[in-house]
Structures are given as C-alpha cells and as structure tokens.
Amino acid sequence: MDTQQLAKQIRIDAINMTYKAKASHIGSILSCTDIVAVLYGRVLKYNTKNMKDENRDRFILSKGHAGFSVYSALAHVGVFDSKKLDKYYTWGSTLSGHVSHKGNPGVECSTGSLGQGVTVAVGMALAGKMNKKKYRVYTLVGDGEIAEGSVWESAGFAGTHKLDNLVVVVDKNNLQIFGDTDDIISQSNVVEKFRAFGFDVVTCNGHDHEELYNALTLHHEGKPLAVIANTIKGKGVSFMENKFEWHGKTVNDEEYAIALKELGGAK
C-alpha cells in the first residue's frame, strides 16, 4: 500500500473527526501518523480477513491517546468499514479516544494509561520466543511516556532475555502536556538509555517513510530494537507544528478550514 497516501488519509480523517467530535490529541496523532502509516502500510504482516492469525505481526500503540491513527489505518487497510470512523468518540461507537480493543478487530491491546502497552508487548514477544513463532512485536511509545518507570522495567526484561522479535518505536517530538520534555523529565539521552538496557538503537526522521521503513525492518539479531523516530508534534498543520498546546486543544471552525486545506483534504 502507498504509505504516503495512507498517511495523508489518516491526517485528513484525524482533523475531520477530532473537529466533529470535539476530541483532543490531534497534535499527538499527527506526530505519529507517518510511523503508523508505514507500519500498517508496509511493515506489519497481517491478514485483514483474520486479524487473530497466530503468525501475524503484533502492534501495540502504547501512547493510547493517539488511538485515532490506528482506527483510521485499520479502516483504510480494509480491516473494518471506514464509515465506522464517523462515529468516533460518540455514543454508540466502539472507538473511544484512547485506543480500545473492545469491538475493534485488529486492535491488539487497549491503552491510554501510559507505560502499560509496552510491557504487554514485551510479554507478547516473550510468548513468541516460547512458542517458537516468527512474528514480530512492534510498540509505539511517546517520549513523554518514557518517564514512566514501567517502560524501563520492561525494557530491562527485554534486553536481558534478548527479545530480538521486539521493536520499541519512540515518537520523539520533544513535547508533552506542559511543554518541552527536556524541561520536565529530560529524554535527550534516550539513545544511550535504550542501549544501556540491552537494545540495538537506530534513529531516523519519523516523517520520512523510507527512513522509517529501513529503521523498522533493521536486522537486529540477539537484541531488541529501539527506533528513535524524530518527529514534529502536529506535523502537517502549520499552526500546530511544535506547539505543545495541541496535545489537548480542539480546532475551531476557522482553524479547521485552514488545517483541512493544508492537509489536502478541502473539497
């Protein structure tokens, strides 16, 4: 699948649906859209007819507040009807703001409380080794999220047990709710940190699809892999880019029209 087209569609859906539902987290969704698009469009192996296929690759969005990106990706790769997205965040829908598996085939794990999904991914990777399966487990964490101790508890386990079927992707946009991540709990040494926990580490431009593809598929025998994806919060909408406020804000009518136009979604 054309990952650029998928990313564009996710971004347009995200601005439409967060505007319509008055939902938050648009900045976070736009930040990781390219990562999610490259994963679902090119990297992950799965069967849209059977998302429980035991040999599928697993993906857990640990930064669950960007859940819409996964819903949209799953809709556009054909796992569920894209009409379902129209009810996002509203009564009667199964699509809660933080990603949920209930009623949503293809969502491996419900997350939202940070630092949890990554630990489950480690358990899935361990099970893959125990069961001698070839699948790979990908998980996406935010750089604010990795202040959670459980991220490092499970990273230590993954490194110790050499879970080379595990890829932890860090959406490193350097921002969190109150401002710069480096001013709050600094993650500027994230490469050294993952390395110290027994990971192979690669950095890439988190909006360049070729770089992302190469990083996400890097051969890393004997060690888990951390992909530090340098990203821009709010990527694709000029007035949102690198603005921490867009973690929680919703666009007004005027902002919506501008954003939609910039994303190429205006009719």
Added chain:
Amino acid sequence: MRKTFVNKLVEYATKNKDVVLLTDDLGTNCLEPFIEKFPDRFYNCGIAEQAEVGIASGLAMEGKKVFMYSIGNFISERALEFLRNMVCYHELDVTCVCVGAGVEYGPLGITHHATDDMAGVRALPNMRIYNPASADECAMVMEDIFNHPGPAYLRLNKKGAEGLTLPRGASARDVIEYYAGRSTAILATGAILSEAITTGETLYRQGMQIGVYSVPCIKPINRKQVEFLANKYENIITLEEHSVIGGLGSSICEIVAESGARAQVTRFGILDEFTSKVGKQAELRAYYHMNSDSLIEFIKGKLC
C-alpha cells in the same frame, strides 16, 4: 498452604503446557519444585511488579495461563492499575498469587502487611478473589482456578487453619460450614479461620454453640448462602486479617443490607489503621482484636 500451592501447580503444569510462572524476585523455599521441573516456563521479572503484570498480560494474550507469585500488597497495590487495565479489562487468564496475607510477616512492618489488598482488587470487574483458610481449601481453590480462564487473585499464608476436615461436597465458591450454631455465627476468610475455630470450640465447652464458617471465595461471593445464614442467625461476626473496609466484612454488610436479612453484623478485622506495632502475627492479631480472646469476649458480652 504455600507448599500445597506449588505442588498443585506442578501437577497441573505437567498436564497443561501453557502454564507459565512469573515472580518479582520472591519465592525462594517455595517455587523450587516448579523451577526445577519447568525451567523454561519460569521467569523472574525482577523487582518490577508493573512490568510483571504487563508481561503476564502479553503472555496471556498469546494463550498462556499465567501465575504471578508475589507478596500481597506488592502486586495488588503497586500494580493495581495494570491489573485493572490489562488483566481485568482484557479478561486475561492471569492469577496473582499473594503470600503473606494479613500480618503474617509480623515484625517486618507495615510495608509487608497485606491488610488492604482485597479492597482495591475486589472493585475490579472480572476479578475473582480466593482466600483459602487451609491447605485443603487451597487445593480445592486451585482446582477452581485451573478451570477458570480469567483473572484471579489468590491470597495465601504459610500456615492456615489446619487439621480441619473439609465437609463433603464443599466447593471453592461456597461458604463452608465447619460448625453449625444457634443464634451467632462467625464467617471468617483466610488463615485466620483458626481463631474462629478456637472461639467456637472454647465456647462450646462453656455451653454455647457458635456457628463457624469459612468463605474461601470473596468474589464472586455466594450470595444465596450468605442470605440464608443472615436469616438463620441473629448475629453474624465477620473475621478477616484485612481492613474491615473492602473485604469480607464489607461484602457481608452489603448483602445483608440489600437483602433485608435479619442478622446484625459485626466486623472483626483491622479498623482503618496501620498495623504499625512491632510483633509476631499472633501478637498483632491480639493487639488489633482479631484473635479468639477478643471474639470470645465480644460474644460473651453479646450473649450472656
């Protein structure tokens, strides 16, 4: 009880290849039979309870039947939100095995007293809570857990109320009658049943017949049996080595209040305070009014 647990687990794991045992670096002098027999199905997650619950969840999502061994409040309270969002919300086949229920670790201090663990865990949807009183009850409860592909919390002590004969036909989710009484009954959960038994036997010798019952499954509690007993007896005393908030006493009060049963309920347990005195389990039980002397004094005051 701990030995019964591990022996039953080894027996079951021999038949079920999906059984995996995790620990957060606890369990020496207990887990060795499992580790020796199934070294490739045992993982020490280190002193990292949150990751342990997450890893257990990932394993269970892949079809494993996971047991996590820890000290009560470490896994139940440190990792409560992981139990909530991962194990319970995803309805996973994960059992938390918590040793040192109540004040068993006595002089080690309050950080090692599991005295409010059930309160948090009991509020989690899909979670079962087992608190067996003896090795026999533990064996019975383990069978129930083996047949239950969902979240469970098992609360254990080293030594329980031993030497009792399980009534014929007793099942893990029943309220188990050890002695029938006339107007007053004690409903106890966990190893502290021994204090209720001593109370019943002492008073019996003094001409008073007190009912003594064990509740090895706090959730789902057998509501019908509790309602029956709350209509049969005028006085029900609940006894637990746990806060009176959120455990057995609370469960019984909720049922009695909602059903309109006639019994007056008195809760024995820890009265919303920290067990900060330094002493052995028996000394702490005595100080916090959870032993047979306290029960006997109360019952005599009520009935005589």
